[in-house]
Amino acid sequence: MKDSTKKKLKLKVSAIKDGTVIDHIPAQNLFNVITILGLNKIDNQITFGTNLESDKLGSKAIIKVSDKFFADDEINKIALIAPHAKLNIIRDYMVTEKRVVEVPDNVTGIVKCFNPKCITNNEVIVTRFRVISKEPLALKCCYCEKITDEAHLKVI
């Protein structure tokens, strides 16, 4: 990244006093991450940037949420669609902690079962999966027992 771009980025996405910065989100999944974390339903100040250059992801997104600190099980929900996301916990403008996300063992209510004949796609039911493989990602539906893999993963 060129220095001038770096400067620009700094101007666009301002620093926060206290809160959480979620970095390395695949750009195409930014809005899914927002939905999963319920950021569209809270009153906190939120800044996000997307389609930013990233060596790892090609194109990444970043979210800064003021005065919000996530519990592990809350943040791990985004691991399915942003497995390389990194969290910076900010207190008084300083990064006080860095965290990575981890794919949970069980996934409830985030992902759609890929099987059109699954009961969860035909009645109003909260989906439940057991994670049978984290890399590559494979989720076994607790209802129809079919496996939804990364290529078929869809967020509800």
Place this chain on the structure above:
Amino acid sequence: MYMKKRDLISITDYSREEYLRIMELAAEFEKNPNQDLLKGKVVASLFFEPSTRTRLSFETAISRLGGRIIGIADPGSSSVTKGETLHDTIKMVTNYADLIVMRHPLEGAARYAAEVATVPVINAGDGANQHPTQTLLDMYSILKTQGRLDNLNIFMVGDLKYGRTVHSLLMAMSEFENQIFNFIAPEELLMPEEYKIHLRERGIRYFEHLEFTDIISAADIIYMTRVQKERFSDPIEYEKVKNVYILREKMLRNTKSNVRVLHPLPRVNEIHTDVDSSEKAYYFEQALNGVFTREAIIAHILGLK
């Protein structure tokens, strides 16, 4: 005291000990099928898709146990046609019955019903997913004809990709020692990788064959399934294999004397009618074993024995 209710949704919900317990009970019911254990009890038989064979088997088992049956035999004439959800149907029925036996075209419907119901649920088939009572009756048939559930050479023939009966039987039989599995299927209908991984992880030997030949001479059990036309994306591929996997009486001549041919029925042409008179044909007795096994499952689930 609060007791967690016991359902039967998926064959892997049960342990090896429970399989054996059900086998033991099935043998008891075979000796003495009419026992009034369900007297005064109501069993809901909910068939959201027609399955005459399974429904009659269950209803015979319930009747022989002295229970009363309420239910849906024809989904076309039930509240389902009015758009009632499965959730609401089960919520209502669970207040009426002591046990629910359910068949449903959607996969996972039985697991969901068991979550909604306060009484035990027995899965009588949920789409292409599970049909555990079929597996238990298959196991009872194997035990009866071979005198054991371990040290067996089991041949599975036909549609091994989509056939839920062979998958469940493989999972259940792999709980017992020293099995050998032989899979005979066309390229398009091979046993899925996840089941082969399961066997490899447990160090269980298996062999795959494309040809249905005299290799069956080593078999203790030949489990035949239907090769269904609708499974093939290319009709020419179906035409190529449809007559390859047909068992004929002459193919059984060099097989072991203890070998038995099983089939979940209905058959179309995969077992030639000339096999029917062979003492190695067992598929009709297998169906009768279904009644005793289902009596055993009901007694086990409701703690009647």
